[in-house]
Amino acid sequence: MEKITINPKTVFVHPMPMVIVGSMVNDTPNFMAVGWVSRVNMKPPLFSVAIGPHHTIQGIEAHKEFSINIPDVSLMEKTDYCGLVSGSKVDKSKIFDIFYGELKNAPLIRECPVSISLTVFQTISLPYNTLYIGQPREVFTEERYMTGNSLDIKKINPFTLTMPDNNYWAIGENLGNAWSMGRSYTSDTKQPEPSGEDLE
Amino acid sequence: MEKITINPKTVFVHPMPMVIVGSMVNDTPNFMAVGWVSRVNMKPPLFSVAIGPHHTIQGIEAHKEFSINIPDVSLMEKTDYCGLVSGSKVDKSKIFDIFYGELKNAPLIRECPVSISLTVFQTISLPYNTLYIGQPREVFTEERYMTGNSLDIKKINPFTLTMPDNNYWAIGENLGNAWSMGRSYTSDTKQPEPSGEDLE
Numbered sequence: 001m002e003k004i005t006i007n008p009k010t011v012f013v014h015p016m017p018m019v020i021v022g023s024m025v026n027d028t029p030n031f032m033a034v035g036w037v038s039r040v041n042m043k044p045p046l047f048s049v050a051i052g053p054h055h056t057i058q059g060i061e062a063h064k065e066f067s068i069n070i071p072d073v074s075l076m077e078k079t080d081y082c083g084l085v086s087g088s089k090v091d092k093s094k095i096f097d098i099f100y101g102e103l104k105n106a107p108l109i110r111e112c113p114v115s116i117s118l119t120v121f122q123t124i125s126l127p128y129n130t131l132y133i134g135q136p137r138e139v140f141t142e143e144r145y146m147t148g149n150s151l152d153i154k155k156i157n158p159f160t161l162t163m164p165d166n167n168y169w170a171i172g173e174n175l176g177n178a179w180s181m182g183r184s185y186t187s188d189t190k191q192p193e194p195s196g197e198d199l200e
Numbered sequence: 201m202e203k204i205t206i207n208p209k210t211v212f213v214h215p216m217p218m219v220i221v222g223s224m225v226n227d228t229p230n231f232m233a234v235g236w237v238s239r240v241n242m243k244p245p246l247f248s249v250a251i252g253p254h255h256t257i258q259g260i261e262a263h264k265e266f267s268i269n270i271p272d273v274s275l276m277e278k279t280d281y282c283g284l285v286s287g288s289k290v291d292k293s294k295i296f297d298i299f300y301g302e303l304k305n306a307p308l309i310r311e312c313p314v315s316i317s318l319t320v321f322q323t324i325s326l327p328y329n330t331l332y333i334g335q336p337r338e339v340f341t342e343e344r345y346m347t348g349n350s351l352d353i354k355k356i357n358p359f360t361l362t363m364p365d366n367n368y369w370a371i372g373e374n375l376g377n378a379w380s381m382g383r384s385y386t387s388d389t390k391q392p393e394p395s396g397e398d399l400e
Contacts, residue, residue, distance in 0.1 A: 001342045003299075003310075006351070008336035009245045011316060013217045013237055014270055014353050015360065015371060037213055038238035040250040041326040045209045048248060048331070050240040070214055076375060080382030095385075099203075110203075116211060124324060126241040126333070131248070133326070136208035142201045150365040151206070153214050159375055160215065160360075165350040166378040171215060172370030175276060175359055179366050182280030185295075 015160035015169055020079055021049055022067035022107040023059030029093040029107035032056040033083030035161040036129070037068065045136055046121055050129040055087035060132055063105035064120040068134070069112040072157040076168060101138040108140060113156040115140045215360035215369055220279055221249055222267035222307040223259030229293040229307035232256040233283030235361040236329070237268065245336055246321055250329040255287035260332055263305035264320040268334070269312035272357045276368060301338040308340060313356040315340045 016035030023030050036050035047068060051057055060066045071079045078095055085092070097110040101117045108115035118134030125131075145155045159168045216235035223230050236250035247268060251257055260266045271279045278295055285292070297310040301317045308315035318334030325331075345355045359368045 001344060003340045003342060005301075006339050006341055006346075006349075008316070008339050009243070010350065011245065011314070011336060011339050012239050013219075013247075014314070014351065014356055014358050015215075015217060016239070017213045017215060017217075019213075036239050038248060038250065039212050039216070039236050040248070040329060040331050042252065042328045043209070044327065045211065046326060047213075048238060048240070048250075050238065050248075052242060073375060077381050077385050080378060080380065081385040082382070083379060084382045101205075114211070114214070116208070122324070122326075124322070124333075126246060126322075127244065128242045129240060131240050131333075133324075133331075136211060139206050139208050139211050140203045141206060142203060144201060146206075147365070149206075150210065151214065151362075152365070153362045153367075153369065156214055158214050160371070161378050162351075162353045163378070165347070165352070166380065167353075168375040168378050168381075169353065170372030170375055171360070172372035175273060175368040175370055177366055178280060178361050178363070178368050179283060180280070181277050181368075182282070182284045185277050185281040186285070 010164050012163045015162050018071065018079060018159055018161045020069040020071055020082055020109060020112065021056060022069060022109065023056050024063055024105040024107060025055055025059035025087055028091060029098050030056055030059055030087035031082045031092050031095065033079050040133060047118065047134050047136065048131055049134065050131050052129050057130060060120065065103045065105040066118055066132065066134060067106040067108050068116045068118065069109040070114040070156060070158050071112050073159050073170065075111055076159055101140065103137060113141060113145045114151060210364050212363045215362050218271065218279060218359055218361045220269040220271055220282055220309060220312065221256055222269060222309065223256045224263055224305040224307060225255055225259035225287055228291060229298050230256055230259055230287035231282045231292050231295065233279050240333060247318065247334050247336065248331055249334065250331050252329050257330060260320065265303045265305040266318055266332065266334060267306040267308050268316045268318065269309040270314040270356060270358050271312050273359050273370065275311055276359055301340065303337060313341060313345045314351060
């Protein structure tokens, strides 16, 4: 079918994972909804979050600490609220039950299935957003979100985001095993040699 | 319920969007499956991809161009294959129907619902991975993947990835409007002022 071109500024990742970034701004825990988040390094584990000129940045810059919390669908409305109002105008410290690990300026959300405290590893100023590369120091979850030694996305029950249509989406059915099903494609080609990163 | 801590190196984004990164290595189009991808800047639009020491990097470094292609579920096996074998051992240029926009070293995949050609805006060396910040130059899609002026994730029908359990997942049901539903949380708090980025 014929290809068309669309404006690059209207293209986002499909879908975006939805997290809540926590920071401590002037001694008040603040929370922001963020869909621009990614794992970016294997060893050590590093994550990136891209944040616009928002209130949250003050806390990250001041303490070089922040948190990434993965909300489940029951927290969708509260998460969306965190994305609608600025901590400069509304105190968001009462929305969630907050706890702390070793990093006292990385407020964690008890209701979230997964909460990660991070220290800033590197800061990259982009033309509009700031890209914070964070190194996770502690990861908190609960037994009920695990299957074996691994977090289980169906137990976590997170939601995802699309833009610019602005919709939230559930996780659908399991489609099969990654870094595995592609072996069947190789029948008429050379033998594959797995190149996936190991987690050792 | 009681919190437990898990090893930070076993934590990834839930879920990861799955894309195919294309590059031109020694005059041969090469493709790699990548789940570490994110939009990172509003104006201009910028995307990040975090890539380990793989064959793909040679092409990106040589030409400062690459592509991001969003595969649908019908391409899941081929995508997985691209993640299992290295372009240093297998010619992956015959897997897909390739086309080009203005960037002649950013091979695009015709079968993918969305194909983006990018120039390298910035390169960030992390301890293991390299984070390429790319600026999209052209975005190709087809009318059948659009609803109005927006890409429609249910028409695109992409799949997502979880690690370290290594599973692919479909997109589930629509859960409601983003940057909107949180307004109902504000009944007992102050009036919200939308802080979402505009797309001007």
